Amino acid sequence: MAREFTIATYNVNSIRSRLHIVMPWIEKTRVDVLCLQETKVKDEDFPIEVFKDAGYNVVFKGQKAYNGVAIASRHEIEKTFYGFDDLENSPEDEARLIRCMIQGVVVVNAYVPQGRSIDNPAFQYKLRWCQRIKELFERNYMPQTPLVWCGDLNIAPQPEDVYAPEELEGHVCYNSMVRKAFYDVMGLGFTDLFRRFNPGPGHYTFFDYRVPNGIKRHMGWRIDHVLATEEMAGLATGSYIDMETRLADKPSDHAVLAASFLIV
DNA sequence: ATGGTCGACTCTCGA
Numbered sequence: 001m002a003r004e005f006t007i008a009t010y011n012v013n014s015i016r017s018r019l020h021i022v023m024p025w026i027e028k029t030r031v032d033v034l035c036l037q038e039t040k041v042k043d044e045d046f047p048i049e050v051f052k053d054a055g056y057n058v059v060f061k062g063q064k065a066y067n068g069v070a071i072a073s074r075h076e077i078e079k080t081f082y083g084f085d086d087l088e089n090s091p092e093d094e095a096r097l098i099r100c101m102i103q104g105v106v107v108v109n110a111y112v113p114q115g116r117s118i119d120n121p122a123f124q125y126k127l128r129w130c131q132r133i134k135e136l137f138e139r140n141y142m143p144q145t146p147l148v149w150c151g152d153l154n155i156a157p158q159p160e161d162v163y164a165p166e167e168l169e170g171h172v173c174y175n176s177m178v179r180k181a182f183y184d185v186m187g188l189g190f191t192d193l194f195r196r197f198n199p200g201p202g203h204y205t206f207f208d209y210r211v212p213n214g215i216k217r218h219m220g221w222r223i224d225h226v227l228a229t230e231e232m233a234g235l236a237t238g239s240y241i242d243m244e245t246r247l248a249d250k251p252s253d254h255a256v257l258a259a260s261f262l263i264v
Numbered sequence: 265a266t267g268g269t270c271g272a273c274t275c276t277c278g279a
Contacts, residue, residue, distance in 0.1 A: 210279090
């Protein structure tokens with residue numbers, strides 16, 4: 001018997017400052033799995049009890065003030081891994097990458113480094129990070145593994161994913177190097193689920209706080225993604241951006257991005 | 265316009 005399975009991703013920009021959005025959202029949607037980025041909290045201060053009281057299990061890894069990822073689930077969380085399984089793995093990587101298995105589905109939650117500027121070492125780290133996640137997928141999973149990779153990838157893959165492609169060309173989140181890095185990983189067989197269900201420009205997950213009236217002026221970026229292996233893409237039924245979470249009181253600069261599946 | 269980002273943290277950095 002097939003049943004609906006929903007998964008969402010949300011860069012919260014501090015989980016403790018966003019509980020007023022996150023908790024009502026999960027109680028309203030009863031989402032099965034929620035991937036969070038930029039939790040900005042040390043593990044000992046993560047609000048586990050708040051999730052537990054809402055009926056969600058949660059796994060997480062963070063750092064003081066920066067980065068931090070978490071996966072919350074209504075179901076049992078199995079086989080959790082933090083960071084990369086390579087020789088370069090660092091505490092920062094562990095606060096940017098978390099993966100587990102839920103209801104037989106592999107869930108990979110990534111907060112890809114932003115890169116700061118093209119000439120900054122952080123940008124090389126970003127490109128290397130994309131290569132490393134590709135290698136992680138190749139080492140650990142088969143193309144037919146039911147897997148959903150989501151998160152804040154800090155990459156707008158196509159011109160329609162940014163509000164002004166000509167003007168923004170060369171930005172750390174929109175340039176030929178990151179596009180190539182993105183499509184290298186996608187070449188393993190991933191489907192961009194949001195794009196599949198929502199063609200055309202004007203769909204954004206991120207509006208910079210610093211752009212005055214950015215939302216009203218449609219000055220956004222589609223840098224958060226829900227990507228699925230062929231196995232999972234075949235079961236997908238839809239994907240949407242919830243702009244209400246971006247328009248809420250004291251919002252994150254990102255919106256929630258969700259996708260749904262019919263799993264057996 | 266008398267504003268004009270936000271969060272964590274020690275005051276300035278990162279996004």
